[in-house]
Amino acid sequence: MAELRMVVCCKQTLDPEAPPASFKIDPSGNRMTLPSDIKPVIGQYDEFALEAALRLKDSGGGTITVLSLGNKLVRDVIKKSLAVGADELVLLEDPSFEDSDSWSTAYALSLAARKLEGFDVIFCGRQSSDMDSGQVGLGLAELLGLPVVTLARKVERIDGGLKIEQVIPDGYQVVEVPTPAVVTVTSELGNLRYAVLKGIMAAAKKQPIIWTPSDLGVDSTEVGAAGRKLDIQRMYQPVKEARCEIIDGESSAEAGANLATRLREAKVI
Amino acid sequence: MEDKTGVLVYGELAGTKLAGTTCELLECGRRLAADLGQRLACVLVGEVSDTAAAEAAARGAATVYVASIPQECAFDGDVHVAAAAAAVATAEPGIVLLGHTPLGREIGPRLAFRLGAAVSTDCIDLRIDPDSGKLIMTKPVYGGNALLDSVAQTAPQLATVRAKAMPTGEPTAENTPNVVHLSFEMPTTRLTITDRVQEEVEGVKLEDAPIVVSGGRGVGGPEPFTTILQDLAAVLHGAVGASRPACDNGWAPEAMHIGLTGKIVAPDIYIAVAISGASQHMSGCAGSKTIIAINKDAEANIFREAAYGVVGRYEDVVPAFTARLRELLAD
Numbered sequence: 001m002a003e004l005r006m007v008v009c010c011k012q013t014l015d016p017e018a019p020p021a022s023f024k025i026d027p028s029g030n031r032m033t034l035p036s037d038i039k040p041v042i043g044q045y046d047e048f049a050l051e052a053a054l055r056l057k058d059s060g061g062g063t064i065t066v067l068s069l070g071n072k073l074v075r076d077v078i079k080k081s082l083a084v085g086a087d088e089l090v091l092l093e094d095p096s097f098e099d100s101d102s103w104s105t106a107y108a109l110s111l112a113a114r115k116l117e118g119f120d121v122i123f124c125g126r127q128s129s130d131m132d133s134g135q136v137g138l139g140l141a142e143l144l145g146l147p148v149v150t151l152a153r154k155v156e157r158i159d160g161g162l163k164i165e166q167v168i169p170d171g172y173q174v175v176e177v178p179t180p181a182v183v184t185v186t187s188e189l190g191n192l193r194y195a196v197l198k199g200i201m202a203a204a205k206k207q208p209i210i211w212t213p214s215d216l217g218v219d220s221t222e223v224g225a226a227g228r229k230l231d232i233q234r235m236y237q238p239v240k241e242a243r244c245e246i247i248d249g250e251s252s253a254e255a256g257a258n259l260a261t262r263l264r265e266a267k268v269i
Numbered sequence: 270m271e272d273k274t275g276v277l278v279y280g281e282l283a284g285t286k287l288a289g290t291t292c293e294l295l296e297c298g299r300r301l302a303a304d305l306g307q308r309l310a311c312v313l314v315g316e317v318s319d320t321a322a323a324e325a326a327a328r329g330a331a332t333v334y335v336a337s338i339p340q341e342c343a344f345d346g347d348v349h350v351a352a353a354a355a356a357v358a359t360a361e362p363g364i365v366l367l368g369h370t371p372l373g374r375e376i377g378p379r380l381a382f383r384l385g386a387a388v389s390t391d392c393i394d395l396r397i398d399p400d401s402g403k404l405i406m407t408k409p410v411y412g413g414n415a416l417l418d419s420v421a422q423t424a425p426q427l428a429t430v431r432a433k434a435m436p437t438g439e440p441t442a443e444n445t446p447n448v449v450h451l452s453f454e455m456p457t458t459r460l461t462i463t464d465r466v467q468e469e470v471e472g473v474k475l476e477d478a479p480i481v482v483s484g485g486r487g488v489g490g491p492e493p494f495t496t497i498l499q500d501l502a503a504v505l506h507g508a509v510g511a512s513r514p515a516c517d518n519g520w521a522p523e524a525m526h527i528g529l530t531g532k533i534v535a536p537d538i539y540i541a542v543a544i545s546g547a548s549q550h551m552s553g554c555a556g557s558k559t560i561i562a563i564n565k566d567a568e569a570n571i572f573r574e575a576a577y578g579v580v581g582r583y584e585d586v587v588p589a590f591t592a593r594l595r596e597l598l599a600d
């Protein structure tokens with residue numbers, strides 16, 4: 001079998017596991033911020049997608065190109081993908097890519113995938129760690145006319161395609177799909193491996209390839225904010241009042257027993 | 270935007286009946302259609318029973334589109350997208366609603382991209398802007414740390430709707446459904462399903478359980494799920510759930526996974542044991558009537574969400590809690 005050519009779509013996002021109270025909307029009213037000491041990350045599910053590709057590379061060889069769309073991407077964040085074993089990093093990076101929605105993102109990524117030519121599989125996360133939309137992988141499949149398998153927890157290569165364990169309600173199913181195909185990956189696949197020193201050193205020497213809209217052969221009005229099909233009206237944070245009644249006791253066990261008594265009193269139970 | 274009207278619900282089946290999420294969608298669709306002075310329709314794909322079609326009509330669908338597909342295609346997304354696209358082409362709706370269910374999560378975005386239209390996924394509120402007549406779609410973003418209202422520039426306006434975010438509504442008087450059979454070209458098969466494994470969950474079904482006891486990463490291993498947590502759930506006739514790390518670690522089956530990317534539960538009582546209360550987890554249980562937290566860290570976010578809490582090691586707190594409950598409930 002010829003070498004597998006894999007593309008993994010990774011989005012740089014705010015850290016989704018930052019403390020909930022630290023998420024603040026900026027004065028413009030439609031952009032989320034975190035304190036500057038909390039570094040951005042590669043989306044969690046995108047990391048699982050990258051791990052899926054790395055495992056295929058471990059077992060049968062192949063090459064991995066990471067695609068990331070955005071603006072002012074933080075190099076040491078996104079270059080983590082190279083440090084763990086991706087071969088090439090292509091950044092769709094330009095001010096005009098800012099404020100993309102699922103449509104303008106999938107559209108630009110589909111053009112980039114076409115430009116890469118001859119890929120066998122595109123891996124995406126099941127959903128981004130900021131917008132939680134779960135659209136881009138499916139959109140890519142539709143725009144490129146490719147079959148798609150969602151929620152992969154295990155991916156293996158077979159003759160002419162891939163064999164995928166797909167999570168379904170209360171179980172899983174085994175799906176065979178011919179390549180080229182799009183695969184979206186879920187958390188059960190497993191965490192992204194740690195980078196080893198050798199990988200970090202190699203990554204430091206590699207420079208990402210940068211593509212702007214003109215490299216993709218489109219006008220900047222077709223990408224980013226200008227290419228959106230969904231208008232943002234408002235982003236806001238509903239206020240929650242802290243009102244937890246903490247139940248005490250001489251010991252933890254007593255507190256546990258007191259909790260039961262209190263719930264009875266309050267007619268919760 | 271073209272002049273499309275009406276609301277189309279992409280319904281899902283549970284055997285011969287409508288799925289619970291579909292009843293929620295029909296109720297929401299009925300409200301939106303009434304606000305617009307337009308009609309509600311429903312499309313059902315699969316081996317559609319007369320009961321299901323009649324139920325859709327009783328829940329407000331003026332027309333029920335039926336796309337019959339053979340059982341072996343029931344899990345083929347390509348077939349569902351083709352059926353949904355055929356329903357849209359026939360009904361020409363202004364709004365299309367799908368459940369944010371395992372099926373809807375795939376079909377919604379694929380249908381949108383196929384139609385050249387935008388979709389907002391995982392919506393928890395939908396309403397008509399009285400000025401523009403457009404659909405305002407509210408969805409949680411940043412794992413639930415904010416809400417986003419958006420409006421589509423394209424037609425039809427598509428939304429997938431989170432389970433249990435909206436009321437189910439009551440069916441009205443028996444109605445003879447106005448059934449329209451859809452014919453569409455079956456797409457050539459691209460995916461082959463070679464095996465399908467479904468674990469039967471014992472006891473109370475998590476989504477329907479009135480009381481849920483959930484364990485997180487802090488429980489430290491698989492064993493407490495079948496002992497300490499199970500004992501507590503048993504006393505309360507509840508079900509056991511888990512956070513994502515607990516499932517990812519293999520301590521609990523995926524079927525117990527609660528949250529943004531797991532199941533949505535809204536029980537009377539939700540007891541979170543050694544769960545920090547990340548917003549993505551809370552997305553799956555925030556609709557619970559009373560949340561109770563047991564966590565050794567007094568600063569854990571879960572105490573911002575809970576009504577009652579104990580700060581302490583769960584190994585000490587939970588057995589005593591269970592024992593006292595057993596006494597109280599025996600009286």
Ligand SMILES: Cc1cc2nc3c(=O)[nH]c(=O)nc-3n(C[C@H](O)[C@H](O)[C@H](O)COP(=O)(O)OP(=O)(O)OC[C@H]3O[C@@H](n4cnc5c(N)ncnc54)[C@H](O)[C@@H]3O)c2cc1C
Pocket residue numbers: 016017044127128129130132412484485486487488511512513514515526527528529530531542543544545546547548549550553563564565566569581582583584
């Ligand atoms: C896009 C996206 C989707 C996600 N979807 C989901 C989802 O659907 N569901 C989900 O759960 N998560 C989801 N997550 C992950 C989520 O962000 C958190 O990482 C996760 O919920 C944390 O799980 P936890 O509370 O079990 O673990 P932790 O955050 O590690 O918390 C463990 C807690 O246990 C407490 N503890 C430890 N030992 C003890 C003890 N002996 N006694 C009492 N308390 C103890 C600790 O104080 C701590 O608060 C998602 C993340 C992303 C980015």
Ligand SMILES: Nc1ncnc2c1ncn2[C@@H]1O[C@H](COP(=O)(O)O)[C@@H](O)[C@H]1O
Pocket residue numbers: 009010011012043045046049067068069070102105123124125126127128129131132133134135136137
């Ligand atoms: N800006 C981006 N750059 C690269 N990949 C992206 C981008 N946005 C989304 N993706 C991919 O698409 C998946 C789903 O994103 P979303 O539709 O935003 O939830 C993510 O997990 C990524 O794999």
